[in-house]
Amino acid sequence: MTRVFLRPDDVRDLVRDRLGTDRRVTALDRLTGGTKKGVYRVGLDDGSSVILYVWSPTENYWPVSASVPDDPFADASGMVLFVTNHAALTAAGVRVPHLFAVDRAGRHLDDDLALVEDAGGVTLEDLLDRDPGRAAEPLARLGDALRRMHTTFGPRYGQLTDAWSGATGARAAEDVILDRALGHLDGATARDPRPAAARDRIAAHLRRLRDRVTPRRAYALVHGELGPDHVLVTPAGEPVMIDFEGLTWFDVEWEHAWLRLRFGAAYPALRPVPLDADRLEFYRYAQVLSLIDGPLRIAEGDFPDRRWMLNLAERNIAEALAAL
Known part of the structure; x- marks a missing residue:
């Protein structure tokens, strides 16, 4: 193109x-x-x-x-x-x-x-890297915002344009994520020999994690891929959330698996709502597989920072295999 x-x-x-x-x-x-x-x-x-x-x-x-x-x-x-x-x-x-x-x-x-x-060009990621002291207040305020989201509940999981109409949410959310993760595994195995060689073991581990998840149907507002690069910080220290087209009614553990990955050592400052450990680990591993498949796919095209995507896939290949 x-x-x-x-x-x-x-x-x-x-x-x-x-x-x-x-x-x-x-x-x-x-x-x-x-x-x-x-x-x-x-x-x-x-x-x-x-x-x-x-x-x-x-x-x-x-x-x-x-x-x-x-x-x-x-x-x-x-x-x-x-x-x-x-x-x-x-x-x-x-x-x-x-x-x-x-x-x-x-x-x-x-x-x-x-x-x-235009809320400015300073992201929370910038502050966490360069000035952690200045990041403390926006990080705490972001945690407040996330708790408001994660205690705002909808009728079923799904994109907000669909969920109230009943267009989604017919089966358990964790079964959707299992199928999604297996699809990402197929994509990864088609592009790299290491997940291909371990495909059966990865799939078995994924299913074991799914089997530990107990049924639950309580779906809150989740951003979907919130990292510190998706939060702008105004000169007054106010966090401004961006890139929210993926906002969805879903399990809060999906959000927190991603937040833990993206915020690292700063994550506890967000003071999360109570979480189910088994659901959290299942979703975390599913996201690892998506971070192999997605970057490898986009790197096949003309994305300008191809090396960054390949490095991201490399880190997550190691993460997926280490869990076995």
């Missing part, structure tokens, strides 16, 4: 129509890190800026792949999910970027888009 990204002239009419005729675009910078949508910082003539999200095939680096039909985390991208999830997080008292405008494809650009507040 030939990827064509936006230029300042492409967004001038959008900014004028949505932010006022007195606003003029002075700069347009495409921000790195996104894999499913384009993220741009739009500089304005008064010295301020806004963020533009664009959902376009040319901005999506993920190749098409098979998925479990009732996997609530599949295809978690798009303007409708963004707007729905933005409203749900706001209602739960979670700080997200202020939403200024959304546009359907065809009005200003060929793709769906959203204009949101």
Whole structure:
């Protein structure tokens, strides 16, 4: 695919129509890190800026792949999910970027888009790496936000656009994750000889972990892939959650397996809600398999930081095999 990204002239009419005729675009910078949508910082003539999200095939680096039909985390991208999830997080008292405008494809650009507040370029990951003392307050406030999410319950698991309609959640969530993980295992074994050689042992370990999980049906709001890079920190120390299109009603252990992985030594400062240890370990191992398959798949394409993805897969191959 030939990827064509936006230029300042492409967004001038959008900014004028949505932010006022007195606003003029002075700069347009495409921000790195996104894999499913384009993220741009739009500089304005008064010295301020806004963020533009664009959902376009040319901005999506993920190749098409098979998925479990009732996997609530599949295809978690798009303007409708963004707007729905933005409203749900706001209602739960979670700080997200202020939403200024959304546009359907065809009005200003060929793709769906959203204009949101520019909450700054400092992430919680930056602070944890460079200034842990300054990270303490936003980390604690993020923990408060997560507890509000994880005590806000829905009727069944699934994306918020589906769950209230009954479109998902017919079988046990852990069975969906088992099938999802086995699919990731198939993807990993097709791309690397080490998981291929251990496929039967990995699958048996995964099923043993599943069998230890006791039935439970209580589904809260989970971000899905929240890391410290998905939390911006304002100059006032306020954590702002981003990249929440994967927001889902699901088991809180799924969230905390990911949080433990991504926050590392800082994780206890989030003060999590009570968790089921067996469900947590099952979900953790399933996520390890996804972090082999996903990075290996995206590295086969033209993602600009291919080496980073291969290193991520390498670490998780070692993690998957160490559990055997």
